[in-house]
Amino acid sequence: MTVAEKMAVTENNMEDINPVLRISQMDAIELNKALEQLIWSQFNSCFQGFKPGILTRFEPEIKAFLWLFLWRYTVYSNNATVGQAILNIQYKNDLSQTKTYRPMNKQQKVWFALFTVGGKWLAERSYDLFSNHPLGSSFQKTRSLINACAGLLKVSELLNFLIFLQQGKFATLTERLLRIRSTFIKPQNVRHVGFEYMNREILWHGFAEFLIFLLPLINTHKLKLKLFSWCKPIQGLRHNDPSLAVHCKECCLCGEWPTMPHTIGCSHVFCYYCIKSNSMSDAYFTCPKCSSHVHSLQPLEFKVEISEVHTL
Structure with a gap:
């Protein structure tokens, strides 16, 4: 042959x-x-x-x-x-x-x-x-x-x-x-499987499934508010001063002028919709400034000068 x-x-x-x-x-x-x-x-x-x-x-x-x-x-x-x-x-x-x-x-x-x-x-x-x-x-x-x-x-x-x-x-x-x-066209060679690549893919796949299971359990909104309270604390105010709400010219959650201002028992002011939505979504909601729990949601009435509004 x-x-x-x-x-x-x-x-x-x-x-x-x-x-x-x-x-x-x-x-x-x-x-x-x-x-x-x-x-x-x-x-x-x-x-x-x-x-x-x-x-x-x-x-x-x-x-x-x-x-x-x-x-x-x-x-x-x-x-x-x-x-x-x-x-x-x-x-x-x-x-x-x-x-x-x-x-x-x-x-x-x-x-x-x-x-x-x-x-x-x-x-x-x-x-x-x-x-x-x-x-x-x-x-x-x-x-x-x-x-x-x-x-x-x-x-x-x-x-x-x-x-x-x-x-x-x-x-x-x-x-x-x-x-x-x-x-x-040409004879095919035997294909060798790279187990290192497969192990890496399995590892990342398991890690991704773990994150998908873990992330919904984390209260990201509360964590963000906590970090915000550390970055922008209100200093020079005492908790037992009843007139401190007058000095708070912004909502502790949205940072804007408080619409329908309310308090939760601490010296800080919130918009009604901000505090209501957060307290309803999180049963353990605390104030992002002082970490006080929501004892009672009460409206706040105070007078604001027109000159103060223009300076905001």
Whole structure:
């Protein structure tokens, strides 16, 4: 046995041992869709300075030309789409009974373009071609027939996908009809799993779940008020002075002039809505200035000079 024959036998064995994974075939399809969207967005951005809607009338034809250009330099030249080339995959002619690699023939490539490019163009143009036509009812029947065929095609694609999930071959209906199969360009090496990365992901995932469980138990509003009381304490006031409320010209919670001023039994003043909402949301609410508990919510009346209001 020659060296070439040994290499051919090795490649055939590798093909049998390492079939193309289903996820790899699906990833290639998604990469192709992302590439088409990227090309169309880049092409559409070239006409941003023109009159709006200039490409709308000929959009299906322009897309068909772009996809045909893309097919010419991918499937027709290299027997693989862009997504397959990225994942080390290419199409194999599955009509041949031999296990050796057989590229797609010219007929399969042409039919591939008709099914993919022509099918997308017909799907986008079918409504315009058979709507509002002068001949009337006959074209309406034709459009209804096309819609029925499109529905049948969708059902066939669904059945093909279910069969693909079971067998792992022919990810699309076009591949099944043309008998082209995805194979690896080169034999795949054994994939080594990095347990260090997995351990790090598990650790961070557990830490995130712990934070999700812990954060709702922390009264962040009370903690913020406590920090605020440390940063801005009121000095020079005595707790037992009944006239101290007159000297407090701002709410201890919002920092604004107190609206409907109330006290909770200490020498500090609060807006009614501020103290009421906080005391209702937190049964253990304390004053952010002196840490006094809410003994009783009482309105406060005091006179303020107009000159004092303007100086605030």
